[in-house]
Amino acid sequence: xxxxxxxxxxxxxxxxxxxxxxxxxxxxxxxxxxxxxxxxxxxxxxxxxxxxxxxxxxxxxxxxxxxxxxxxxxxxxxxxxxxxxxxxxxxxxxxxxxxxxxxxxxxxxxxxxxxxxxxxxxxxxxxxxxxxxxxxxxxxxxxxxxxxxxxxxxxxxxxxxxxxxxxxxxxxxxxxxxxxxxxxxxxxxxxxxxxxxxxxxxxxxxxxxxxxxxxxxxxxxxxxxxxxxxxxxxxxxxxxxxxxxxxxxxxxxxxxxxxxxxxxxxxxxxxxxxxxxxxxxxxxxxxxxxxxxxxxxxxxxxxxxxxxxxxxxxxxxxxxxxxxxxxxxxxxxxxxxxxxxxxxxxxxxxxxxxxxxxxxxxxxxxxxxxxxxxxxxxxxxxxxxxxxxxxxxxxxxxxxxxxxxxxxxxxxxxxxxxxxxxxxxxxxxxxxxxxxxxxxxxxxxxxxxxxxxxxxxxxxxxxxxxxxxxxxxxxxxxxxxxxxxxxxxxxxxxxxxxxxxxxxxxxxxxxxxxxxxxxxxxxxxxxx
Numbered sequence: 001x002x003x004x005x006x007x008x009x010x011x012x013x014x015x016x017x018x019x020x021x022x023x024x025x026x027x028x029x030x031x032x033x034x035x036x037x038x039x040x041x042x043x044x045x046x047x048x049x050x051x052x053x054x055x056x057x058x059x060x061x062x063x064x065x066x067x068x069x070x071x072x073x074x075x076x077x078x079x080x081x082x083x084x085x086x087x088x089x090x091x092x093x094x095x096x097x098x099x100x101x102x103x104x105x106x107x108x109x110x111x112x113x114x115x116x117x118x119x120x121x122x123x124x125x126x127x128x129x130x131x132x133x134x135x136x137x138x139x140x141x142x143x144x145x146x147x148x149x150x151x152x153x154x155x156x157x158x159x160x161x162x163x164x165x166x167x168x169x170x171x172x173x174x175x176x177x178x179x180x181x182x183x184x185x186x187x188x189x190x191x192x193x194x195x196x197x198x199x200x201x202x203x204x205x206x207x208x209x210x211x212x213x214x215x216x217x218x219x220x221x222x223x224x225x226x227x228x229x230x231x232x233x234x235x236x237x238x239x240x241x242x243x244x245x246x247x248x249x250x251x252x253x254x255x256x257x258x259x260x261x262x263x264x265x266x267x268x269x270x271x272x273x274x275x276x277x278x279x280x281x282x283x284x285x286x287x288x289x290x291x292x293x294x295x296x297x298x299x300x301x302x303x304x305x306x307x308x309x310x311x312x313x314x315x316x317x318x319x320x321x322x323x324x325x326x327x328x329x330x331x332x333x334x335x336x337x338x339x340x341x342x343x344x345x346x347x348x349x350x351x352x353x354x355x356x357x358x359x360x361x362x363x364x365x366x367x368x369x370x371x372x373x374x375x376x377x378x379x380x381x382x383x384x385x386x387x388x389x390x391x392x393x394x395x396x397x398x399x400x401x402x403x404x405x406x407x408x409x410x411x412x413x414x415x416x417x418x419x420x421x422x423x424x425x426x427x428x429x430x431x432x433x434x435x436x437x438x439x440x441x442x443x444x445x446x447x448x449x450x451x452x453x454x455x456x457x458x459x460x461x462x463x464x465x466x467x468x469x470x471x472x473x474x475x476x477x478x479x480x481x482x483x484x485x486x487x488x489x490x491x492x493x494x495x496x497x498x499x500x501x502x503x504x505x506x507x508x509x510x511x512x513x514x515x516x517x518x519x520x521x522x523x524x525x526x527x528x
Contacts, residue, residue: 064430088479096162102227103243124459138445140256148265156258157186166244176422197430201248201290206427210371220360228353286424308438325451331477333458359415384421391417399474495526
């Protein structure tokens with residue numbers, strides 16, 4: 001493509017193009033503007049130039065004050081266009097995946113004559129399909145560059161599959177539907193993580209990731225309320241049992257929302273049409289400014305699916321992050337069976353479903369605050385490990401007592417503890433592997449896919465005969481929390497050492513390397 005006619009392509013400015021605005025920034029002597037916590041935390045063009053970057057002319061002519069104002073307006077515009085819809089979509093993604101837990105209380109096992117471990121197998125088979133599709137899907141999404149079409153169409157498909165669960169009559173049918181549901185749903189979450197990383201800087205990403213994942217947590221709160229209402233009022237209506245209505249209603253809503261999302265969601269900054277020329281240029285430039293490299297520095301090479309996968313699989317940090325996420329996701333498997341765990345308190349089905357909501361409500365609040373503070377401070381390790389320690393306390397209490405009060409307290413804190421750390425850990429992946437985008441896409445999908453494979457064995461740790469203390473499950477959860485904390489500690493040490501090399505101007509593979517002599521003040525740094 002001819003770069004001279006592409007308004008989204010930051011043109012290479014000459015020294016004269018940059019000198020005037022850079023001089024204005026440096027001569028203002030206004031330290032407040034230089035350090036202001038703007039959306040991208042960068043408003044000084046002199047810093048970018050000293051890092052060897054050339055801003056597009058349309059951005060270079062802005063004063064620092066204008067740049068801050070334009071960027072704040074741009075980020076607000078992106079937030080309102082992108083976040084509400086992807087959060088709603090993720091709420092339905094999670095509801096359609098986990099409504100089988102509520103269906104169990106509404107009579108699904110009895111109607112399908114499930115025996116032994118068959119229900120646990122039906123839960124876990126979803127994650128087999130989920131595991132297989134994530135990496136190919138993310139690489140394909142990176143290649144086509146059309147998330148506004150790809151994600152909603154996949155959503156409509158999984159809505160149809162979820163609704164068809166109401167028509168199954170035996171174990172075999174349930175297994176088939178669950179497998180294909182996981183296969184299609186695998187597209188969404190890793191796709192959204194990559195999607196966000198293409199629009200937001202590293203400093204903005206943690207909170208947005210938390211807001212996205214709040215969709216899963218909100219779904220946990222509302223799915224219990226919805227299931228309680230359907231179970232109490234729709235059993236036998238028009239010849240369908242309550243669990244069948246659960247799948248039908250939620251599946252139809254999913255399909256409807258999917259078609260609403262198509263005209264609303266934007267594509268990537270380079271392929272979207274809803275921004276002005278100035279906004280498109282800034283949306284691209286601020287990501288380059290954030291890490292020291294354009295998101296598509298070498299389109300033919302760095303957009304290659306296999307090139308990105310090879311880079312991700314060859315980076316040892318991928319596997320440390322995999323250990324971190326695997327420990328967290330394994331522990332978070334308790335949410336797939338939270339209605340069954342809460343049922344051990346001895347209340348009726350409707351009361352049990354209602355009692356599953358408070359842990360998720362608390363989780364939405366605490367995880368958002370934790371991610372916001374992590375973004376605000378630029379710190380990752382303590383925000384992850386501190387939250388996971390809270391979950392560890394919850395698992396220990398739940399495994400060691402049968403008293404109703406302490407057990408419910410444990411259930412309330414274990415969910416926020418796990419997911420408060422999880423949302424920050426997700427942002428840490430993109431922070432640690434910012435470029436090229438194909439590598440980031442492959443790493444996000446691979447780590448999310450393999451970590452979710454733990455749900456295959458987790459399903460067998462919450463069988464009815466193991467109630468009420470679920471000692472095996474909560475002991476394993478405690479162990480995987482410790483695994484996650486250990487991996488976070490190892491990654492912190494690794495990134496600290498790499499940052500010291502960057503400070504010295506030593507080349508670091510996989511990093512955005514700054515010019516020697518300016519690295520300590522102006523170069524890219526891994527967030528720790």
